[in-house]
Amino acid sequence: MNIEQIGPVGAEITDIDLSITDRIPAEAIKEAFLKYSVLVFKNQELSPKDLKNVSLVWGEPLIHPVFKGMEDYPEIIKIKNLGEKYHTNAHWHSDVTFEEEPPNATLLYSIEIPDTGGDTLFSNQYLAYEDLSESYKEYLDNKVAIHSNLGVLILAGGEAKDAKEVEHPIFRTHPETGRKALYVTEAFVKQIKDVESEISQETLSKLYKHSSDKNYVYRHKWTKGDLVVWDNRCVLHYAEHGYGDQNRTMHRITTAGSKPF
Numbered sequence: 001m002n003i004e005q006i007g008p009v010g011a012e013i014t015d016i017d018l019s020i021t022d023r024i025p026a027e028a029i030k031e032a033f034l035k036y037s038v039l040v041f042k043n044q045e046l047s048p049k050d051l052k053n054v055s056l057v058w059g060e061p062l063i064h065p066v067f068k069g070m071e072d073y074p075e076i077i078k079i080k081n082l083g084e085k086y087h088t089n090a091h092w093h094s095d096v097t098f099e100e101e102p103p104n105a106t107l108l109y110s111i112e113i114p115d116t117g118g119d120t121l122f123s124n125q126y127l128a129y130e131d132l133s134e135s136y137k138e139y140l141d142n143k144v145a146i147h148s149n150l151g152v153l154i155l156a157g158g159e160a161k162d163a164k165e166v167e168h169p170i171f172r173t174h175p176e177t178g179r180k181a182l183y184v185t186e187a188f189v190k191q192i193k194d195v196e197s198e199i200s201q202e203t204l205s206k207l208y209k210h211s212s213d214k215n216y217v218y219r220h221k222w223t224k225g226d227l228v229v230w231d232n233r234c235v236l237h238y239a240e241h242g243y244g245d246q247n248r249t250m251h252r253i254t255t256a257g258s259k260p261f
């Protein structure tokens, strides 16, 4: 297994076949994951069964609270091109932060890739936190953000009355590395708790802009057979569209997380 850093966040792992179940070097992979936050495994051939098995390196695979999974593998969501209009992931976010315990890791495996477009961008939120001014860090230190699933619910055909909200700290401490990361997502955060609405929006806008600064970002250009795994506790991601009506198929799994603190 070779590991090569690929940008402000992420490493490419080569010389490994993740379909050979009893030869997955779980400890070495976990170590690299905590160090680089995004891992790119090239040229993998993974059946849904293999993918589910690989996900166990990160923990228990989860069933998505809103989107339905595959018949035989309810943990795996098949992501198809629904057209730009119905593409739900073209915004900076961490996955499913409207849950009390959002998933630690997301695994995304490419089955079918368009000729153009469809890049996924990742942003390092440790660096985003560390670069904030001391006064900003102090001001936001014990503040929490209110996250809502309203947007996702409406997209999935649900009703606004069923929307739910949870609170998470704006600066999240990674439970395994102990490092602090900025933890706000434009798609799911409604406001900063106990802060006047206008100031809250102004502050959030600044944080969103800062969190996706190009100095923290790695852009992944997919090829067929890539497995990309990212750490939702310290990374934001953004799924670009731009592939018109071309086919693009991915399999996605998330693994169990814990309550952010």
Ligand SMILES: [Fe+2]
Pocket: 089, 093, 094, 095, 237
């Ligand atoms: Fe996502």
